[in-house]
Amino acid sequence: MIVLNSSDGATFEVEESVAVQSQTIKHMIEDNCADTSIPLPNVNGVTLARVLEYIKKHAEAKDDEEGLKSFDAEFVKVDQASLFEIILAANYLDIKGLLDLTCQTVADQIKDLTVEEVRAIFNIMNDFTPEEEAKLRNDHAWAFE
């Protein structure tokens, strides 16, 4: 069993065989940095718990394609801020499957939206001047296929 410490002091126990889905953790174990526990200062407790839920499910139900698909679909039904935290964690912990899943989810959210709708979801300020915006829209006279 491996012990993981989140940034806010929570501890989690997980089987080594499950934990190595994270390349980061795998390398730490191989390099012998994991004697007592592994500190993960970039991931908070709530997010780490979610990530562990993902890798545990993917370890135990490895061959059940359909089951995993529905699990993944439910897994990403969280609020925007949490989704971003999971992306950051998946990136830091180097868990490819989780990173693919979460980035694809965000891409799917964005793909059919207008500019204003995207800005609203991500809480982004429009920093273009009207002239700059007009010039950009002009570029789109080239039709993207």
Next chain:
Amino acid sequence: MDSILCDELLQEIFHRLPPSSSAAVSLVSKRWLRLLRSSTVALSLTFISTPLALPSLSSFLSHHPYLSSLSLSDSSSSSFSSSSHHLLQSIASSCPNLRHLRFLAEPVSGFSLLSLSNSCSHLSSLTITLSRPLCFQWLAPLRALKDLSVFITGSETELFSYNGFASVLDAELNLESLSLCGSRGVDYGLNFLWRNCKKLEKLKLKSCECVGDNASFSAFIKGLETLKEVELRTSRTVADGVLLKLAEGSVSLSSLLVYDGGSKEGLLQFISHSRADVQKLDLRLPLDLDNDHLIAVAENFRTLSSLRLQSCCLVTGEGLKTIGRALSEELEELALINCDVVEREPGLLTTLGQNLKRLRKLDLSYNELLLDKELSAMLVSSSNLKELKLRGCNRLTNMAMVSMARRCKQLETVDIMYCCRIEMEAVELFLSNSSHLRQLQVEESKLSVVAKKLVSKNCIEIVA
């Protein structure tokens, strides 16, 4: 909130967006615009504006420094004959990292391509429309080019004497795949290719009446040890010569396609005398293919794994049964598209099904008189089929779908478009009994509510 995500992660998300989102994403904020542009590796643009748009293409492309794939086509009918030169120069100066280019907006000349070939040294695939007189000198600097596709256009009158080209310097080209469309008698510029493409693996000719100097071309084909795939479409005058030369040399040939223009004798020579281990044969030769050819195939191509015949009306059951017996352990793919032998000779398909024990892909499209019982009898023996195409088989009814569901449990790809007697209920029944199905080509209107649920539950792709 997007400041939580670092640049790299935002780009990971952009990579997963379809091209249609680019317009909206680029207007969100300056940061997004910058990241989108630097993560764009492929652009496919339609040239719909007037020549006044030229300066903006250059600046537009310069914002995408990591572009590796660009496709430019022309939807307008007016011709800007002087602009292709400038367009190519814009591309050459703005996209030095380009790997793939499709430039079908305008015909170009060999001269204009020089600027491209001198800047885009990493180009590995190129599709262009070349105008006469043909010249291929510009290929020499493109050491990484593996794939070249040329549509030839322009006036066919010989305006230039070719003596000037006699001093054209040869250069060993690394081309592996060459595709030519529309060559005529005046295209001596092609000889440069025949002298210098020593590593060619794929050759595709379409609507080619002549390929430059015959002697050069013949020597080229015969000497090409690396040639694996040849496709000859609507090139009757050239086909004969090619087939005869392929018979003499080309021991690496594994795939041959001849559509709409071959020669009986040339094809027979090739089949009887080739020493190559041909794997795939794809022939659409209504007037030039008969049983003699099939019998020769059965004798000489003992490792054939794919045989596709279209509209071959001179072929009879005797020829096909010979194939069935000789290749019973080899043939994995059989297509008899619009071949009325299938309708004329009852029991033929049954025999073929029994003989061809390794059959995985079957295509019987456009056999408008094909009956349920003929198909079913064949499917009884072909339980390992993965792909079945029955497009346009108007006589097939719901019974055919029942047979498919019962006999062919391994089916992954099915095409039943334009089978007007196959109805919704049969499609639904088939869907609920095919656990391996990945793709179904059928009209949307034939999918019931239950069928649609099954399709989305099992992630089956529907193609109309």
